[in-house]
Amino acid sequence: MAHAIGRWAGTTHNDVCCAVQPACDNFRGRGRAGLSALIQGDKFSKTWFFSKYAPEYFLQQYGIVADQSVDATLDASGFAYGDQWGRAKTEELLTNARKWKKQGRKIILLPQSVGTFNDQAIADNFKKACDNIDYIFPRDKISVESMKHLDVQVPFERSPDFTILAPALTCYQYREYHGATWLIPNVMILEKGSDLHRANYLEFFRIVIANLLARGERPVVLAHSQGDRELSRTIAGNKVPLVTEKDPLMIKGLISNGRLVVGSRYHAIVSALCSLVPAVGVGWSHKYSCLFSDFGITDLLLQPILSNQKIDEAITKALECPTTAKSLERGRDEYGQKTTAMWNCVEQVLF
Structure with missing residues (x-):
């Protein structure tokens, strides 16, 4: 900001x-x-x-x-x-x-x-x-x-x-992540979210990673802030890469060159949607529901319910549904x- x-x-x-x-x-x-x-x-x-x-x-x-x-x-x-x-x-x-x-x-x-x-x-x-x-x-x-x-x-x-x-910066060192699917957790989910959020958040990302890998996508975990690093390392494990870039403009550049964002960092989701990159979100306050409503994609904001079917449906709609792209463009312009x-x-x- x-x-x-x-x-x-x-x-x-x-x-x-x-x-x-x-x-x-x-x-x-x-x-x-x-x-x-x-x-x-x-x-x-x-x-x-x-x-x-x-x-x-x-x-x-x-x-x-x-x-x-x-x-x-x-x-x-x-x-x-x-x-x-x-x-x-x-x-x-x-x-x-x-x-x-x-x-x-x-x-x-x-x-x-x-x-x-x-x-x-x-x-x-x-x-x-x-x-x-x-x-x-x-x-x-x-x-x-x-x-x-x-x-x-x-x-x-x-x-x-x-x-x-705010401009989005790109860097040669991150060229391998062009077109990646960014997983962007938020430690505030565990601090401010409901008992359901705290109980299911890590497992939610495990299901997402398995789903993306099965689709042939390239999931990468991105620590959007210093406080998210430990949580990000836990989610990444030894299955997917982890990026810990500090520069907010560079982070916006990484997101804007991605294929999809799945996460809970509000400004990461804003960066994605305004760059016409679809996002599947899990939020902990009213600001998330209002944001997804503004872009006409309320069905892409999920509760951390461990349903493989609901997660799969949301990812499919985000990546493949033509109306999603039109909604993002309309929201970006507004x-x-x-x-x-x-x-x-x-x-x-x-x-």
């Missing part, structure tokens, strides 16, 4: 400097995305003194932005505010939103899933935070309904995931148009 923001700024507003927290990426990755490092710290801390008294030319030379010089905050959390994440994240949002508003910042929540808000404390924190926010882009219909139910007093408009604008409209709205709020 940070790369998509950097691309927007770099192609439409060269005078805008976008900065992210250093943990978001390393120096090289931030530089390629056109992003600077945001230095934050409590008042009178070492980082506070550094950002306050370091010469401006020094900060610019090394791609550093002091927190006190920020004019606007674009929150690209993706999915952080709701019952599944506990109270800490909405408490932090409320604290930051109040602080930033006092500093005169514009605050926008870029397309992301929010809710549900059955926990009253979480609901209250989010609603109070919204009093300090300038605009919100809920990503799906369930998020919209959650916000309407709270009766938040902030302008909002539904807009889909915006990473469609995402592109809505993302352009979203950035136009962001510009109106900021400038």
Whole structure:
């Protein structure tokens, strides 16, 4: 998501400097995305003194932005505010939103899933935070309904995931995986999913691998993030290759050159569908059902029920059904148009 923001700024507003927290990426990755490092710290801390008294030319030379010089905050959390994440994240949002508003910042929540808000404390924190926010882009219909139910007093408009604008990079070292079927697990399934998810997830992938090998396909496990590596190694075993690429743009390139994606990483599935690569998914929250609905392929989102027949039917439809390809193209075009409209709205709020 940070790369998509950097691309927007770099192609439409060269005078805008976008900065992210250093943990978001390393120096090289931030530089390629056109992003600077945001230095934050409590008042009178070492980082506070550094950002306050370091010469401006020094900060610019090394791609550093002091927190006190920020004019606007674009929150690209993706999915952080709701019952599944506990109270800490909405408490932090409320604290930051109040602080930033006092500093005169514009605050926008870029397309992301929010809710549900059955926990009253979480609901209250989010609603109070919204009093300090300038605009919100809920990503799906369930998020919209959650916000309407709270009766938040902030302008909002539904807009889909915006990473469609992030470029896909290809690399010679991965040429052997062109046309592969990517298996992309998500450790959050085991942490946030149901008992059924935790009990059947590994076996689900075992069935998928056996099915793909029987079809003559080339399954490859892809660890989409650092936290997924151990799970990915377990799924790959000694039966299929494992790729542990760190670069998100390279990962998007691998996916876009694939034949099929089977997995649970939300942005991996978005990358696939927007590249017209079919996907069979297993999700753990409402954002997955809404995503597959947007692309008209709800029957390709499965529960981790160990049914060889259902898995086989989904893979067959993904690979062979002509209507699947048409649905993906229609969904891709709609995402592109809505993302352009979203950035136009962001510009109106900021400038």
